Amino acid sequence: MVADAAPRALITTREAAAGLDLPTGADPGAVLYLDQREDRQDTVPAGRARTGYDPDRAAYTIYTSGSTGRPKGVVVTHRSLTNFLDCLTDRFQVHSGDVVFSTTSISFDIAGLELYLPLVNGAVVHLVPRGTAVDGVALRRCLAEARPTLVQGTPALWQLLREAGWSPAELPGTARLLCGGEALPQDLADFLATGTAEVWNLYGPTETTIWSLLAPVAAGEPVTIGRPLWNTGVHVLDERLAPVTQGATGELYLSGDGLARGYLGRPALTAERFVACPFGAPGSRMYRTGDLVRQRADGTLDFVGRVDEQVKIRGYRVELGEIEAALRRLPQVAQARVVMREDIPGVARLTGYVVPAAGHTPAPDALRHALGAWLPPYMVPAGIGVLDRFP
Numbered sequence: 015m016v017a018d019a020a021p022r023a024l025i026t027t028r029e030a031a032a033g034l035d036l037p038t039g040a041d042p043g044a045v046l047y048l049d050q051r052e053d054r055q056d057t058v059p060a061g062r063a064r065t066g067y068d069p070d071r072a073a074y075t076i077y078t079s080g081s082t083g084r085p086k087g088v089v090v091t092h093r094s095l096t097n098f099l100d101c102l103t104d105r106f107q108v109h110s111g112d113v114v115f116s117t118t119s120i121s122f123d124i125a126g127l128e129l130y131l132p133l134v135n136g137a138v139v140h141l142v143p144r145g146t147a148v149d150g151v152a153l154r155r156c157l158a159e160a161r162p163t164l165v166q167g168t169p170a171l172w173q174l175l176r177e178a179g180w181s182p183a184e185l186p187g188t189a190r191l192l193c194g195g196e197a198l199p200q201d202l203a204d205f206l207a208t209g210t211a212e213v214w215n216l217y218g219p220t221e222t223t224i225w226s227l228l229a230p231v232a233a234g235e236p237v238t239i240g241r242p243l244w245n246t247g248v249h250v251l252d253e254r255l256a257p258v259t260q261g262a263t264g265e266l267y268l269s270g271d272g273l274a275r276g277y278l279g280r281p282a283l284t285a286e287r288f289v290a291c292p293f294g295a296p297g298s299r300m301y302r303t304g305d306l307v308r309q310r311a312d313g314t315l316d317f318v319g320r321v322d323e324q325v326k327i328r329g330y331r332v333e334l335g336e337i338e339a340a341l342r343r344l345p346q347v348a349q350a351r352v353v354m355r356e357d358i359p360g361v362a363r364l365t366g367y368v369v370p371a372a373g374h375t376p377a378p379d380a381l382r383h384a385l386g387a388w389l390p391p392y393m394v395p396a397g398i399g400v401l402d403r404f405p
Contacts, residue, residue, distance in 0.1 A: 094223040194215065336393070337393055
């Protein structure tokens with residue numbers, strides 16, 4: 015990702031930067047180590063100060079999984095991010111008295127809501143240590159101490175709290191509770207809606223800026239992904255890009271201000287996923303999500319599944335082909351396949367299967383350990399089976 019982004023500067027720590035090659039052309043002095051801060055007063059060199067606001071400038075590039083084994087950088091503009099923040103400020107009535115609970119890693123785009131939304135409204139960001147965010151008992155205690163008024167989490171995070179004995183009634187009555195990142199199971203939705211806090215289900219790919227649709231959640235009511243945010247077009251289409259009839263299943267395409275500029279340095283992939291929009295002004299685009307949805311009579315959308323093999327696990331979007339490519343790079347492996355299994359209802363896990371290369375007898379734990387050198391922990395299969403041949 016560093017090589018692909020070619021950054022001019024890095025903000026890091028000594029530990030994180032160990033063994034990291036600086037991108038070609040980068041200034042060797044343009045590395046700020048947060049664990050070696052010095053008191054200094056930097057000034058902007060003459061001629062470098064920039065004023066004004068260009069909504070079409072890039073706000074950030076964030077990387078997502080790619081089926082070829084090469085992560086892809088999504089370039090999001092200030093226009094897209096501002097539209098997102100303005101809409102949610104209005105929808106959730108965020109103000110300076112709010113306390114927003116932030117549990118998400120900054121390498122996951124939904125952290126943008128937890129950081130930018132409170133900051134642009136003068137509210138408080140309560141940063142939760144990583145060790146606390148993955149420990150249900152500690153997280154429950156932290157929630158009780160912080161008394162947040164807005165909490166966002168994936169279904170996996172809310173399930174973690176549920177198993178730790180937490181109840182939605184422990185949140186302030188004026189709190190807003192947000193859930194997104196993967197499909198929200200009905201039983202978990204019913205549990206979250208037992209308190210007095212507002213509960214919302216959110217949906218959106220990275221390419222359309224964090225969240226694109228949202229729906230209120232009520233106990234006993236079916237879970238939907240709802241309706242679009244401001245300036246967001248929703249199109250449910252068949253393989254010919256024609257709208258499907260109401261109640262039929264089709265692929266979801268999104269248009270409007272939330273669309274990212276595209277993939278950094280990947281014009282062919284950008285053209286494949288960001289296609290011409292026949293429903294808007296000339297030159298407008300829409301993003302092909304790869305998600306199958308069904309539109310209800312009232313306009314809300316039901317999530318049905320995926321068109322391709324991309325899956326979401328613990329809130330992270332994963333291309334199974336990327337994990338398979340990493341497995342095939344190991345000298346012990348001739349063939350590889352990865353699937354998402356749900357042996358326990360509501361608990362999804364990645365499982366890999368390999369056929370050994372000639373002369374090798376790979377150990378599953380050793381394969382998982384080797385994958386950890388290339389893949390983040392959430393993409394390493396929970397188990398790997400070794401087969402003589404694939405059926």
